[in-house]
Amino acid sequence: METSQAVATSETFAAQSFELTRWKKILSTLQRAPIFPLLILAALVCTAVSADFIAPHNPEVGNLRYRYRPPVWQDRGTWEYILGTDHMGRDILSRLIFGSRISLIVGITAVVFAGVVGTTLGILSGFLGGWVDQVIMRLTDAWLALPAITFAILLAVLVQPSKWNIVIILGIVYWTRYARVVRGEVLSLKERDYVRLATVAGCSQARIMWTHILPNVANSTVVIATLQLGVSIIAEATLSFLGVGVAPPEPAWGLMLAEGKSGLMAGYWWLSVFPGLCIMLVVLSANLLGDWFRVWSDPQSSQLSPVVVE
Amino acid sequence: MHGYIIRRVLYSIVSLILLSMMIFCMVRITGDPAVLMAEPGAKEEDLQAIRREFGLDKPIVVQYVFFVKSMLRGDFGKSIYYRIPALDLYVQRLPASLLLASVAMILSLLIGIPVGIFSAVRINTWFDNFGKIFAILGLSLPSFWVGLMLILTLSVYLNWLPSSGADGWKHLVMPAFSLGWVFTAAHMRLTRSAMLEVLGSEYIKLARIKGLSERLVIAKHAFKNAVIPVLTLAGINLVLMVNVAVVVETVFAWPGVGRLLYEGISFRDFPIVQTTVLMGGVMFVGVNLVVDILYAYIDPRIRYGN
Numbered sequence: 224m225e226t227s228q229a230v231a232t233s234e235t236f237a238a239q240s241f242e243l244t245r246w247k248k249i250l251s252t253l254q255r256a257p258i259f260p261l262l263i264l265a266a267l268v269c270t271a272v273s274a275d276f277i278a279p280h281n282p283e284v285g286n287l288r289y290r291y292r293p294p295v296w297q298d299r300g301t302w303e304y305i306l307g308t309d310h311m312g313r314d315i316l317s318r319l320i321f322g323s324r325i326s327l328i329v330g331i332t333a334v335v336f337a338g339v340v341g342t343t344l345g346i347l348s349g350f351l352g353g354w355v356d357q358v359i360m361r362l363t364d365a366w367l368a369l370p371a372i373t374f375a376i377l378l379a380v381l382v383q384p385s386k387w388n389i390v391i392i393l394g395i396v397y398w399t400r401y402a403r404v405v406r407g408e409v410l411s412l413k414e415r416d417y418v419r420l421a422t423v424a425g426c427s428q429a430r431i432m433w434t435h436i437l438p439n440v441a442n443s444t445v446v447i448a449t450l451q452l453g454v455s456i457i458a459e460a461t462l463s464f465l466g467v468g469v470a471p472p473e474p475a476w477g478l479m480l481a482e483g484k485s486g487l488m489a490g491y492w493w494l495s496v497f498p499g500l501c502i503m504l505v506v507l508s509a510n511l512l513g514d515w516f517r518v519w520s521d522p523q524s525s526q527l528s529p530v531v532v533e
Numbered sequence: 534m535h536g537y538i539i540r541r542v543l544y545s546i547v548s549l550i551l552l553s554m555m556i557f558c559m560v561r562i563t564g565d566p567a568v569l570m571a572e573p574g575a576k577e578e579d580l581q582a583i584r585r586e587f588g589l590d591k592p593i594v595v596q597y598v599f600f601v602k603s604m605l606r607g608d609f610g611k612s613i614y615y616r617i618p619a620l621d622l623y624v625q626r627l628p629a630s631l632l633l634a635s636v637a638m639i640l641s642l643l644i645g646i647p648v649g650i651f652s653a654v655r656i657n658t659w660f661d662n663f664g665k666i667f668a669i670l671g672l673s674l675p676s677f678w679v680g681l682m683l684i685l686t687l688s689v690y691l692n693w694l695p696s697s698g699a700d701g702w703k704h705l706v707m708p709a710f711s712l713g714w715v716f717t718a719a720h721m722r723l724t725r726s727a728m729l730e731v732l733g734s735e736y737i738k739l740a741r742i743k744g745l746s747e748r749l750v751i752a753k754h755a756f757k758n759a760v761i762p763v764l765t766l767a768g769i770n771l772v773l774m775v776n777v778a779v780v781v782e783t784v785f786a787w788p789g790v791g792r793l794l795y796e797g798i799s800f801r802d803f804p805i806v807q808t809t810v811l812m813g814g815v816m817f818v819g820v821n822l823v824v825d826i827l828y829a830y831i832d833p834r835i836r837y838g839n
Binding site: 361362364365367368369370372373374376377378380381382453457460461464465466467477480483484487488490492495496499502503506507510511514 | 544547548549551552555556559560563564569669670672673674675677678681682684685688689696773776777779780783784794795797798799803806807809810813814817818
């Protein structure tokens with residue numbers, strides 16, 4: 224009795240110290256995390272959440288008497304419209320602030336959607352093997368036969384332009400990137416002893432996939448997801464720029480660039496510069512964070528970065 | 534080797550069949566294909582005529598066979614706006630796209646490979662860091678915004694280069710750069726990592742032990758092996774460039790297939806959109822096949838490995 228209690232206490236103690244070292248580990252990791260991208264992304268989230276309170280004007284309603292006002296530091300600029308106004312007299316700053324919400328919502332939901340679909344299919348494909356594997360892999364081959372952005376454009380032409388359609392489209396287009404990587408990892412994971420032991424112990428296949436395989440591929444999934452966040456945001460901006468993404472009058476950054484394009488030759492630079500800078504900052508942060516995360520989760524491959532264009 | 538080639542060709546054909554099914558199904562799931570083929574606001578009897586002409590009143594399997602047959606004949610439907618076969622339009626526009634993509638590709642290799650090599654040789658110096666920044670910016674900037682900023686500075690303010698159109702090399706500079714930057718970044722990163730791998734290998738050590746000068750080691754022994762993966766990727770990227778150029782061609786009014794796709798989108802001219810996308814897919818599958826076979830030819834591990 225006593226011994227079992229002693230074992231129990233030492234076990235709890237071990238668990239506690241394990242918890243502690245884990246927290247320490249997380250803390251020390253966070254201390255080494257890249258500050259710049261985290262700050263930018265945090266600022267983006269804050270802006271998106273509090274857009275209703277911090278935006279000085281309504282982003283979709285303009286005042287036609289104040290069309291094409293330049294930013295405050297130029298002639299004709301006013302403090303009322305700090306970053307100027309567009310062709311309909313709408314405040315650029317307010318549109319940028321509300322645009323962050325669209326970019327963030329579309330970017331994150333698209334990444335999550337693609338990640339869930341891709342990871343699920345990747346695990347099924349790698350773990351079950353056989354015809355399931357064949358079908359899923361041939362499907363990814365067919366998917367990769369089209370350059371992602373062309374595929375997205377085709378789908379976007381077929382449906383009505385809207386935010387949620389873009390999320391679905393980007394999910395449909397990008398799931399293969401997760402599926403391929405996850406499948407490769409599962410192939411090696413399922414040969415490990417603990418998976419065999421679980422089989423011997425009578426775990427169902429579904430349980431093995433859920434409790435033993437999934438946690439071990441989560442790392443790679445998160446790395447891809449972080450890198451894909453930037454890709455998705457650029458893709459959304461591209462579709463909106465081409466007129467098949469977010470529908471006007473919503474203040475999506477890509478849409479603002481498309482609307483600002485006609486004013487470019489007349490010298491209305493603020494219509495094009497600011498939305499592009501926002502896209503750049505966010506995508507740059509996501510990429511830097513993703514790069515850092517990849518090196519952190521797998522130091523050996525740090526020099527051999529995968530090269531994905533689009 | 535023959536077995537490998539046959540298997541790869543079969544996979545490519547399966548990919549193309551699946552691709553055609555995918556497009557076929559997507560068009561039917563999302564709406565009425567007859568509406569897509571007709572002019573906006575077409576009357577019901579016009580729609581009926583189109584359904585008869587394209588066999589859209591038949592069962593779905595017959596429709597698919599009809600769809601594939603006409604594709605194989607090179608009949609992708611008529612452009613609603615231009616009133617000529619969509620494939621003819623595509624072929625007319627392709628040379629301009631290839632020109633733009635080639636120039637962008639040459640630019641990206643001319644910058645990407647040397648910078649990648651020097652970054653690897655002088656790893657963690659200011660030069661390497663500069664290369665890293667250039668690469669990550671290239672991967673983070675939307676190419677159309679790069680184009681807009683170039684127009685703003687070089688055309689609007691400095692008046693050095695024309696902002697749109699296509700005659701003469703002056704029209705090529707800005708689109709080629711905006712299209713090429715992201716690819717430059719990709720080629721630079723790949724060269725750097727390939728070079729680092731090669732520099733750590735045994736035969737480079739041997740070359741150094743032999744007493745060869747560092748310059749000779751890099752230029753003669755390391756360079757060749759480091760550049761192979763980059764050139765392979767370049768083949769695929771060239772086709773990719775033709776397809777992702779749609780935004781750049783739109784910004785600069787460059788008369789290539791990307792611009793054609795944009796016209797198809799804005800005029801709601803579905804035959805054009807479908808043709809551009811499908812042809813892009815066909816080219817992409819084709820180039821991948823060629824590259825895979827070439828790779829297997831060069832590297833025996835691949836043809837026996839699977």
